[in-house]
Amino acid sequence: MPLRLNDVARAASIGVATVYRHFPVPEALLETVAQPALTRLAEAADRAHPEDDPWQAFADFLTAGIDAQLTDASVQPVFAASSHALPETTELVTRLHTSTGHLLDRARAARVIRADITREDVVRLMCGVVFAATVHATPDERAPLTRTYLDIVLAGLRG
Numbered sequence: 001m002p003l004r005l006n007d008v009a010r011a012a013s014i015g016v017a018t019v020y021r022h023f024p025v026p027e028a029l030l031e032t033v034a035q036p037a038l039t040r041l042a043e044a045a046d047r048a049h050p051e052d053d054p055w056q057a058f059a060d061f062l063t064a065g066i067d068a069q070l071t072d073a074s075v076q077p078v079f080a081a082s083s084h085a086l087p088e089t090t091e092l093v094t095r096l097h098t099s100t101g102h103l104l105d106r107a108r109a110a111r112v113i114r115a116d117i118t119r120e121d122v123v124r125l126m127c128g129v130v131f132a133a134t135v136h137a138t139p140d141e142r143a144p145l146t147r148t149y150l151d152i153v154l155a156g157l158r159g
Helices: 005-012 016-022 026-048 054-071 075-080 087-109 119-135 139-157
Strands: none
Touching: 005 016, 005 026, 016 026, 026 054, 026 075, 026 087, 054 075, 054 087, 054 119, 054 139, 075 087, 075 119, 087 119, 119 139
């Protein structure tokens, strides 16, 4: 369901003009909400780079990305979007994509991941795991199903 700024204003008991002044388009509001989680994910990717084990660094990042999407519904649409309303979001997502590429390059160089996997594949797989665990499960089933689906994906990616 699309985000409607008029509904946000009504729910927050503030004027519509106030909402539009701060968030001229719905995407700006969604991106603002997602930025803390995306920042934490970027920091997790940055921490993963110096790890000794390229496979573990990649798997840890994938796990962090899936956890971020599972715990914050704003992350997935912002991370997967092809463009962004806010320059800060563009910078953050670019940073994440760059980090993902570096993690993949290290894993490929170590021959611990399939050579044909792209950064775009990783983003789609993260979103797919979360979608499957969210849509096809009860709230109590989500965490264990997410872990199962992630294990299956990781096994398929292993070189």
